[in-house]
Amino acid sequence: MKSTLLSLLRTGEGEFVSGEKISDQLGCSRTAVWKHIDALRKEGYTVEAAPKKGYRLAGEPDTLSVHQLKSRLPEPSFVKDILHYPSIHSTQETAHLLASEQAEEGTIVLADEQTKGKGRLGRQWHSPPETGIWMSLILRPDIEVRSAPQLTLLTAVAVVRGIKESLGLDPEIKWPNDILFNGRKAAGILTEMQAEPDRVHAIIVGLGLNVNQDYFPDELADIATSLRLEKGEKVSRTDVLEAILKEWDWLYRMFLKEGFSSVKPLWEAHALTMGKEITARTPRETLKGVAVGIDDAGVLLLRTKDGKLHHIYSADIEV
Numbered sequence: 001m002k003s004t005l006l007s008l009l010r011t012g013e014g015e016f017v018s019g020e021k022i023s024d025q026l027g028c029s030r031t032a033v034w035k036h037i038d039a040l041r042k043e044g045y046t047v048e049a050a051p052k053k054g055y056r057l058a059g060e061p062d063t064l065s066v067h068q069l070k071s072r073l074p075e076p077s078f079v080k081d082i083l084h085y086p087s088i089h090s091t092q093e094t095a096h097l098l099a100s101e102q103a104e105e106g107t108i109v110l111a112d113e114q115t116k117g118k119g120r121l122g123r124q125w126h127s128p129p130e131t132g133i134w135m136s137l138i139l140r141p142d143i144e145v146r147s148a149p150q151l152t153l154l155t156a157v158a159v160v161r162g163i164k165e166s167l168g169l170d171p172e173i174k175w176p177n178d179i180l181f182n183g184r185k186a187a188g189i190l191t192e193m194q195a196e197p198d199r200v201h202a203i204i205v206g207l208g209l210n211v212n213q214d215y216f217p218d219e220l221a222d223i224a225t226s227l228r229l230e231k232g233e234k235v236s237r238t239d240v241l242e243a244i245l246k247e248w249d250w251l252y253r254m255f256l257k258e259g260f261s262s263v264k265p266l267w268e269a270h271a272l273t274m275g276k277e278i279t280a281r282t283p284r285e286t287l288k289g290v291a292v293g294i295d296d297a298g299v300l301l302l303r304t305k306d307g308k309l310h311h312i313y314s315a316d317i318e319v
């Protein structure tokens, strides 16, 4: 009944569909139609009603449909399972737990809301309901422990290319893990590991992407942005995630086969920091200089005024 009513309203293409037509097609009374419309509204659909005109579908909820996502992924896909939660502390924490319980590579934990989303360096990650892509992916690549950060850079390439593919927008990557539009952050990546000193058990790649926020709390207002704000219209989270997963899939396969050197030129093509004067705050010191590139391992190369080349493994970067 619900899907028939929705298809009927959608045939109006934003115009009114008469109550009479709806009750004829559904084979129910006008009062019953009203009740079904009310149920749709409770699910987040915006349905306008006008006397003598009928009903008009003015907006649909941006629900993340796992079913739709799975049906749109290529066969075979590196995504093996998607676990979707309406609300969760942190997809990262749940993914860690699942990984330690032997969840297979390609398991995704996805949430509509995180109540304790975590960012890098112990920061919080603002993850309000139904506005973003809050997800963690479990990977089990046969790589050396020191190569794990390369997956952050690979993910950044997948995110940037997926956004371009689905929305025609061109964000930039700030080493190592920020996706920016004009200096404002739209996404962050958190790569964590379960490993022994010489063996990777699992890598958990967390992605937080601001999609449909139209405002941010005061403390983020000047530094954050969303795809909706950049595009100037509401965006489908499912469409964007589909595009990102498709990019991620082939990039990851290429990485396993050919190593990071195959991903590096794609990363460089979208990198904001390259050739620019930057400040890098590492855990040990603050360095100012020109970001000359990344090496074949994904490590940032910074040349200071004295001509010395520094290898930056972990830092907060200011451009």
Ligand code: BTN
Pocket: 089, 090, 091, 092, 093, 114, 116, 117, 118, 119, 120, 121, 123, 125, 127, 133, 134, 135, 136, 177, 178, 187, 188, 189, 190, 206, 207, 208, 209
């Ligand atoms: C950053 O600090 O830039 C990284 C932010 C990563 C946030 C994502 S949202 C999904 C996943 N679950 C978490 O708790 N954090 C990551």
